[in-house]
Amino acid sequence: MAPFGVILSAVLLASSKTAPQQQLLEVCLSPGCIADGAKETLSRLCAFAPPGVQVLPGKCASACGAGPVVMDIMTDDKKIVHKRVSGDVLLNLLLEGINNKDEKEGEEKNSSCAVPNEIIEGYEIIIQADDAMSKKDYEEAAALYRQGIDAALQIALDLHVGSTHSTSTAPPPGLEWLIRAHRLEAEARIKTHDAQTALEIATKAWELSNQTNRLCLEVMAQACQELKDAKGELNALRTLLVEMDPEENAPRDVLNRMRTLGFRLAKLEREAK
Known part of the structure; x- marks a missing residue:
């Protein structure tokens, strides 16, 4: 085999x-x-x-x-x-x-193996990062997420971005796991008090998702709060809670979280006046 x-x-x-x-x-x-x-x-x-x-x-x-x-x-x-x-x-x-x-389609069966295996290597590293995250070893998790992303991202982008099955309103499914890895790396970096890097990574995840991933906005808002960047936090929460359509059939914990973020948004808007 x-x-x-x-x-x-x-x-x-x-x-x-x-x-x-x-x-x-x-x-x-x-x-x-x-x-x-x-x-x-x-x-x-x-x-x-x-x-x-x-x-x-x-x-x-x-x-x-x-x-x-x-x-x-x-x-x-x-x-x-x-x-x-x-x-x-x-x-x-x-x-x-x-x-x-x-x-x-009458084409010759393709059994060549010229493409490198960065995607599988990156995926396996990110599995290790998930394990470190579950153990609250945030420094190790952040480092592993970055290693896995660096291994797999470019080849994944080459494969999926611009493919005939990608759309302008949602990221190609083959990038979802890497968007998740970016977001979790950002969360880990917030835990290690590196909010600036976390904001940059969460913003990258938001861009990779074609600005559709709600969880990325939550992490961006959290990073801005850590940085005491009220304007950035306000913009992230407005995008999440006002500009984006509500999540359909959201579970109770998500609804409760959105309610809490709504209170935070209202507070920031009052302070901005």
């Missing part, structure tokens, strides 16, 4: 062609599959999927005990159920779908 990174390289290179139709993969998130690691499979598929491959959370695939389960949704509404999708199986699934498209 080919090494994990080599398979990913083949996935990325094979996906560089423009495909007329997207491959749709749904990851079963039933309790049994979650216990088998489905959330990690979903996260990895979202991070590794090249342009032309859409990954979504799905419902029960009736393959309990064989998770993580991924359904390959065909254009004729047929479904292929893939069982125990993790590791090399996960990447082979992506590569198989891309090469099948090439064969249907």
Whole structure:
């Protein structure tokens, strides 16, 4: 079996062609599959999927005990159920779908592995950063997030920005994990009292998200508050609470947080008069 990174390289290179139709993969998130690691499979598929491959959370695939389960949704509404999708199986699934498209279009099957494996390296480093963050080792977390971002960001931008499946209103799905990593690095740097760097990183995350990620604005406002930059905090909160549409079906904790931020915004507006 080919090494994990080599398979990913083949996935990325094979996906560089423009495909007329997207491959749709749904990851079963039933309790049994979650216990088998489905959330990690979903996260990895979202991070590794090249342009032309859409990954979504799905419902029960009736393959309990064989998770993580991924359904390959065909254009004729047929479904292929893939069982125990993790590791090399996960990447082979992506590569198989891309090469099948090439064969249907009469193109030569692509098995080259010329593309470096920065994305997988960056992803694994960010997993380590998440672990450090959960242990409240904020200095280590910040350093690891930066290392992972630096490893993966440029190749991810080259792959996804300007692809035929990206839009001007939302970032390409393949960048979501890196936007999250930027935001969490900013949060870690606030904890280490480096609010200026945190603000710069959170602003970068906001830009990468095509100015759609609400959590980035929250971190920007928090960094500005630490810096005693009332104007910057006011602008961030106004964008979040006034200019952006309310989040649909937001959970109670998010609604409570927005309510608290609303009080903060009102206070800043009174002080600005």
